[in-house]
Amino acid sequence: MGFSEQIQLYFDYPHPQNDHPTQYVSVSIALCNVVAKVVGKVLATRLKSVLPSVISESHSVFVPQRLIMDNVLLSFEAHHFLKNQRLGKKGFMSIKLDMLKAYDRIEWSFLRAMLIKLDFSVLWVKIIMDYVTLESYSVLVNGDQTGYIKPSRGIRQGDPLSPYLFIICTEGLIALIRDACLKGTIKGIKLGAMLEHLSHLLFANDTLLLGEATVEEALSFKAILSQYEEWSGQKVSIQKSSVVFSPNVQKTNRDAITNILGMPEVATHGKYLGLPTIIGGSKKAIFTSPVERVKLRIVDWKQRILSKAGKEVWRLLIEPTSVLAKVFKAKYFSDEDYWTASMGPKSSFTWRSLISVRNIMKQAIRWKTGDGKTIRIWEDNWLNHTWLRKHITPTLEDFPNATVSDLIDKDIGTWNISKVRSGFYNVDSKEILKISLNNLNQADTLLWGPHQKGCFSVKTAYEFIHTLSQETSSGPTTSNSQRFNYKKFWKIKIQGKIKHFLWRALYDNLATSNKLRQRKVEVQQTFILCGIQEETVVHVLHLCRFTNRLLKITHIIGREISFQDLFELGW
Structure with a gap:
């Protein structure tokens, strides 16, 4: 497979990207050939299907089944940990990196090496490199094409394939950090007794490094970044990068570390992935800017999401092996589950937020019976009649913690009819015996009750909350609010x-x-x-x-x- 240079021709259109441009980099926009964009989309679609198996868990974007909010919340937890380290000799630090012209500086030789290292086939590597290296640019001056420029490195902004190629390149940085952790030169931070050390979080060109606030660890990070810059062509923007220390780090140590890294010390990194890294004081003041930007950008309500908190709670429940789920479990409910976990006096803002939606989530979810080992008979919604109705039989005092598996005759794979009929009112026993037991070899499945397919939906979530309470505290306060037909509105x-x-x-x-x-x-x-x-x-x-x-x-x-x-x- 080859690519024509005409297909890979891009136009560089000088158009201001800010109010007061002072350099050419502030006025340039690359106009992508439509055919090239289609080809890039096809390649990107093929590539992203295998990314979950080759990209580290510390990457939370552009990889299917991963959420950007995972790294946002992990960042919150990491900085909550730093903020609370006020005593003790061992201090910690967080380094926020900003890469200078991240896409434009990628060396093609490094990209090829990373594709080979991640075990992509020779043919696939050739296809990708042909697509990347055959590009050329022509500058538009007053609408007229002026000459050609043949680049020798970089991947294109706006190309559907570029984000995936970039995170493949950043796997090189992750490998260097992981190797340093194995050697003990970087220790990271430990958010829970049963957790591995957390040393880095990445989102494209936003990188957060975490470790002990020692000169030795700072030197290790410096050496890793220098090595990565040399290999990849990337360059850390020192002016836009920063270091945050825990309160118990002495000033002499802070000064030594900032001198080694060449980065300024700040009280907070400001924002990571567009959101603040430390939340305290006025929540209204902190979130005003993100909220206003979201209001400006939202143009369609087809996105299937209840809320950031609800979405993350859902991930805690259905993906308990994710990094985020492991962190929350180790910190807040190591001996419990989400439904019974307590708030705690030193809970972070993120955990308090997840707890705040627990009652709504508890009423909105339902279970599809598999082996029955997870479903609590007296606590969970699992009857087929309607997802909102639980049993009406009162809890049996002798079996307060019974699960559905206790009602199944495992020898023959059917309901234990005598146990069901003797333990439940007639109306409940009839509903239980209607439930199919064709999936006894599978775990129970958690579903979002208000949605027909068990998935989150803004429409069903809103209707569900409105059903629970005709008027929420943040809802309309008008005379006809009780009779307003919201269901009709959404249609x-x-x-x-x-x-x-x-x-x-x-x-x-x-x-x-x-x-x-x-x-x-x-x-x-x-x-x-x-x-x-x-x-x-x-x-x-x-x-x-x-x-x-x-x-x-x-x-x-x-x-x-x-x-x-x-x-x-x-x-």
């Missing part, structure tokens, strides 16, 4: 971004001047179109005379009602 056949806008309007959660002034943001109080009335959701979308011109065909103009009432009446 409206309009674009997702329009539906999202209307949903925010119903919750009075648009960035009007009224809302901004409540948050101490200095903005013009009156609506910019009329310049008379205060800018509120109701005024902008209903009461303003400019809006009225668009609503003449309705019969509700000029009434002092909430936008939610307006929406209900105007359906």
